[in-house]
Amino acid sequence: xxxxxxxxxLVILGGTVLSEESSDKNAVITKNDIKPWLSRMxxxxxxxxxxxxxxxxxxxxxxGLNHWIKMGKxxxxxxxxxxxxxxxxxxxxxxxxxxALSFMLGNLSKPVVFTGSQIPPNLSKTRTxxxxxxxxxxxxxxxxxxxxxxxxxxxPSEVSIMFGNKLVRANQAHVTKSLSLNLFNAxxxxxxxxxxxxxxxxxxxxxxxxGAFKFKGLFDDNVSLANFYADQNIExxxxxxxxxxxxxxxxxxxxxxTAELLKKSLPKNLSTPILIHTDTPFSDNDNSYFQIISxxxxxxxxxxxxxxxxxxxxxxxxxxxxxENVALELFEEGE
Amino acid sequence: MKIFxxxxxxxxxxxxxxxxxxxxxxxxxxxxxxxxxxxxYVTPISEExxxxxxxxxxxxxxxxxxxxxxxxxxxxEIGYLLAHAILQKKPTLCLYxxxxxxxxxxxxxxxxIPAFIMVKPYEKSNLEGVIAEYVKLFGIDPEYSDVxxxxxxxxxxxxxxxYLHWKTHNTKNTKADFLRGMIxxxxxxxxxxxxxxxxxxxx
Numbered sequence: 001x002x003x004x005x006x007x008x009x010l011v012i013l014g015g016t017v018l019s020e021e022s023s024d025k026n027a028v029i030t031k032n033d034i035k036p037w038l039s040r041m042x043x044x045x046x047x048x049x050x051x052x053x054x055x056x057x058x059x060x061x062x063x064g065l066n067h068w069i070k071m072g073k074x075x076x077x078x079x080x081x082x083x084x085x086x087x088x089x090x091x092x093x094x095x096x097x098x099x100a101l102s103f104m105l106g107n108l109s110k111p112v113v114f115t116g117s118q119i120p121p122n123l124s125k126t127r128t129x130x131x132x133x134x135x136x137x138x139x140x141x142x143x144x145x146x147x148x149x150x151x152x153x154x155x156p157s158e159v160s161i162m163f164g165n166k167l168v169r170a171n172q173a174h175v176t177k178s179l180s181l182n183l184f185n186a187x188x189x190x191x192x193x194x195x196x197x198x199x200x201x202x203x204x205x206x207x208x209x210x211g212a213f214k215f216k217g218l219f220d221d222n223v224s225l226a227n228f229y230a231d232q233n234i235e236x237x238x239x240x241x242x243x244x245x246x247x248x249x250x251x252x253x254x255x256x257x258t259a260e261l262l263k264k265s266l267p268k269n270l271s272t273p274i275l276i277h278t279d280t281p282f283s284d285n286d287n288s289y290f291q292i293i294s295x296x297x298x299x300x301x302x303x304x305x306x307x308x309x310x311x312x313x314x315x316x317x318x319x320x321x322x323x324e325n326v327a328l329e330l331f332e333e334g335e
Numbered sequence: 336m337k338i339f340x341x342x343x344x345x346x347x348x349x350x351x352x353x354x355x356x357x358x359x360x361x362x363x364x365x366x367x368x369x370x371x372x373x374x375x376y377v378t379p380i381s382e383e384x385x386x387x388x389x390x391x392x393x394x395x396x397x398x399x400x401x402x403x404x405x406x407x408x409x410x411x412e413i414g415y416l417l418a419h420a421i422l423q424k425k426p427t428l429c430l431y432x433x434x435x436x437x438x439x440x441x442x443x444x445x446x447x448i449p450a451f452i453m454v455k456p457y458e459k460s461n462l463e464g465v466i467a468e469y470v471k472l473f474g475i476d477p478e479y480s481d482v483x484x485x486x487x488x489x490x491x492x493x494x495x496x497x498y499l500h501w502k503t504h505n506t507k508n509t510k511a512d513f514l515r516g517m518i519x520x521x522x523x524x525x526x527x528x529x530x531x532x533x534x535x536x537x538x
Contacts, residue, residue, distance in 0.1 A: 042446055154411050165393060195395075197416075
């Protein structure tokens with residue numbers, strides 16, 4: 001019996017450069033470029049019926065929260081229409097975009113896979129870039145897109161990122177330090193699949209149980225960020241608080257000093273929620289000045305706070321939601 | 336030549352014999368086969384090399400010379416492999432039996448199927464010929480293949496047998512290896528035969 005063809009929604013927000021050759025002519029700059037761009041990859045039509053949705057072109061400004069909410073709404077509206085979604089995105093803000101989407105799309109029942117090209121448009125071919133391109137063939141989107149489409153057809157129903165030969169949970173992912181086809185990595189249990197000859201879905205991706213799908217697209221973008229080192233002065237934070245942000249995240253590079261400084265200088269039960277993001281595990285979180293976050297990536301913490309602030313302004317509820325594993329964003333013990 | 340063989344597991348009971356026959360014929364043609372068993376892949380690549388490929392973020396498909404797919408039973412992985420095959424321009428053989436949908440699947444390409452993708456119907460009786468045709472894509476003419484896959488019975492005297500035993504005893508070569516090597520030397524030095532082959536190819 002013939003199997004019905006899968007229908008995949010392809011949402012475009014940059015990250016479309018096909019190859020290093022004339023990178024600006026091999027990408028989606030405007031909506032009109034989509035047809036010729038797709039025609040340069042006829043092989044993807046063998047896999048599924050692909051329906052593109054244009055949001056941003058390659059040379060448009062870096063996508064932001066408004067674009068991501070628009071993307072979330074489109075995906076939510078078309079959830080019943082498609083079997084899965086692939087999002088092509090500029091690589092610089094891809095991690096934030098995919099985190100935002102993971103909180104917006106609650107109890108997903110279909111895969112949403114982010115991918116893109118590591119080649120920027122208007123690539124200047126210096127000797128160094130030529131060397132890199134020679135060493136790492138496949139930095140363009142083609143192979144990533146084929147893999148991402150296959151994940152959208154048969155992969156885990158969650159927001160994930162596909163680059164190189166690794167599929168990772170978006171809200172636990174981080175950018176790899178060295179140049180590699182695997183641009184993103186994640187803790188072991190957040191690696192959802194690997195690719196050798198085909199796609200090998202990991203056990204951790206198979207075991208997730210879900211409720212009904214819910215779209216929650218409200219965010220509060222008024223969140224301030226501060227970087228605190230050992231010799232940090234509290235005056236900067238006081239100046240930030242005067243601007244009345246809805247929330248503050250402090251990235252602490254010396255948790256004990258930062259905590260002590262905040263406890264000494266801030267009033268108890270300040271109405272603005274303050275989170276301290278740190279990589280130090282086992283941190284004491286029991287105080288009324290701030291909440292310490294050590295079990296999430298920085299990008300997940302930032303986008304989760306913006307999302308939580310869109311759901312509630314109640315400080316206790318904010319703290320509770322930040323502790324809750326809303327979209328599988330919390331690292332598991334031992335990771 | 337390293338070939339990845341894929342046969343869907345969806346209807347494995349009906350097709351496992353066909354898969355075995357294809358792998359057997361490919362091996363006979365002198366190709367090294369990567370294939371998927373019930374749980375994992377069987378590969379002629381060392382674990383160390385596989386780890387390197389994984390760490391570099393590459394697909395193992397980049398490291399094979401060709402792909403063979405038994406495409407009778409529908410499977411989403413067929414379209415995926417074909418897409419990679421076309422992207423990487425890998426010589427690919429798509430085998431199917433009566434009733435398969437593969438030609439319809441390939442029609443979605445919307446253009447002529449590239450020459451390096453062979454789509455062939457087959458049954459047990461013509462499988463060898465179809466694979467021989469595929470092997471030609473790698474520039475190997477099966478008629479002149481070096482792979483010792485033809486069984487040949489040869490009666491020899493006690494004296495020759497004694498000599499062969501003496502010659503190959505405590506060496507890594509078998510008696511058959513020794514005889515094949517001798518014949519190969521004769522072929523290599525036979526100018527008349529070489530001329531004949533050139534003339535035959537030019538015809």
